Amino acid sequence: MEATAQRELAEDLRSAVTLRRVAEAGLLSSLCEFAEAYRVDAEDLLEVLAERRIQIGGEGTPRVSEYLMLELAGLLRCTPAAAGHRVVEALNLKHRHPGLFAAVRRCQIDADRALRAAVRCGALSQAAAERVTQEWFLRQGGLGWTASFNLLDKLVKEADLEAAAEKERKAREDRGVFVWGLSDGVMNLTGRLDVLDARHLDASVERMAEVIEGDHPGLTKDQRRAKALGILAQPARALALLQRAAQPELPPEGSEAHGERHGCPGELCGTVTTPLSRLRPKVSVAVHVHSDAVGRLTGLARVEQAGWITTGLLTELLGDADVTVRPVIDLANVPAEDGYVPSAGLRRAVCYALRHELFPYSDLRAERFDLDHTVPYLPGRRGQTRLGNLAPLSRRAHRAKTAGVWRSRQAAIDQIMWESPLGYRYEVSPSGTRSLE
Known part of the structure; x- marks a missing residue:
């Protein structure tokens, strides 16, 4: 019975x-x-704002509406960028790999595996891509995930050796060093560091890449960052280069007075002769602490471009860092302005109130975009540029709103109600997106 x-x-x-x-x-x-x-x-659209048909997929895929991703974002409950990514993958699979798409519809292969396979063939022509995935499909059924895609990579390279060599060349050009992520006050490089230590490392790599730009004019910025990290692993050499950059009066490299090694004067190599404050990379880290926590340092603090940490950890991380305290912005008392372009202070206030684009499911940072008047600006009328009538919008969202295909109403400083061309309605605020259908 159990069996x-x-x-x-x-x-x-x-x-x-x-x-x-x-x-x-x-x-x-x-x-x-x-x-x-x-x-x-x-x-009812103005001719200049007429809907454009754009090709977002590879060779052989159809053109689609420029506003498609905005509508899809709401339907799929994801960001417009994620919606665009999904539709590109789907169209590529259907039109560049019709045999594989048919196999998905017959449930002979997982959709995810087929989509990944189509992406791997992105550099191939339409005919070569279809030929490769058809051969791969016949052989991948009994293979695990890794083995099946190792096979596909081999088939892709064999199909176009020149394209494979070009892809390898581009991969070498794309070398770089990046700091990313945050978890409980630490960020990732190859190990885990305190968040401010990681930011200082990133700034040090950036500074060294600037210092060596004249010595390596043929390298891209990312390639110089990769080389800069290697230099920072040699403290004496890194110090000499930083001192050379901070003290232009040092004798030119190659002269007898320049020193025996790395631009350091003989036995004094490695001695810091420039104030540390001048050599230390400048890192701008904005930290927002709730007013109730001021003086008590309890609760949470938000570190710009990093995330939330406890204020107790913030105290530990700041250590001997130089701290600049900006005046508190009281959003309730930010004055309205008459000009079309908001002042720097008003823009900063809007970005404090609205950290992300106020469009359904968008997670794009507000600082990246111009501020749109949610009620169109009319010259000569006073006080139109103010909190409650300004919102950060990406170019596509702004174009869709201006064209009238998406309709919006700003219900509060940090809340906008949207209606899509198909009549779906959304409420967007810093708390996220709420579907009203």
Whole structure:
């Protein structure tokens, strides 16, 4: 009886896998059909804002509406960028790999595996891409994930050796050093560091890349950053280069007075003769502490471009760092302005109130964009440029709003109500997006 029950559970699992494949195949098909059919009502649009059809996929994929990703973001409940990524992958699979797309619809292969395979063939022509994935499909069924894509990579390289060599060349050009992520007050490089230590390391690499730019004019910025990290692993050499940059009066490199090694005067190599404050990289780290925490340092602090940490850890991390305290911005008392372009102070206040673009499911940082008047600006009318009538919008969202295909109403300083061309409504605030349908 026990074996029979287990067999029934196993069959339920097999059925669930099949149902998942069916659902994913249906989602892909629906996504492609929606993308290919989507249009906005252009009757009332200005000619200059008429809907454009753009090609977002590879060779052989159809053109789609420039506003497609905005509508899809709400339907898929993801950012417009993520929606664009998904539709590009779906269209590439359907139109560049019709055989593989058909296999997905027949539930002979997982949609995710097929989509990944199509991406791996992005550099190939349409005909070569279809030929490669057809051969791969016939051989990948009994292989695990890693083995199957190792096989695909081999087939892709064999299909176009010149393209493979070019891809390798570009990979070498893209060398770089990057600091990313935050978890409990630490950031990632190759190990884990205190968040401010990581920011200082990133700034040191950036500074050294600037210092050596004249010595390596043929390298890109990212390649200089990679070389700069290697130099920072040699403290005496790094110190000499920093001192040379900070003290232009040092004798030119190669002269007898320049020193025996790395520009250091003989036995004094490694001695700091310039104040540390001049050699230390400047790192601008904005930290926001809630007014209730001032004086008590309890609760949380938000570190710009890093995330939230406890104020206790903030005290430890700041250590002997130079701290600049900016005046507190009281959002309730920021005055309205008459000019079309907001002042630096008003812009800073808007970005404090609205950290991200106020468009459904967008996570793009507010500082990247111009501030849009949610109620159109009329010359001669006073006080239109103010909190409550300004919102950061990306170019595509701003164009969609200006064209009237998306309608918006700013209900509060940090809240905008949106209606899509198909009539879907959303409420957007710093807390996120709420679908009203």
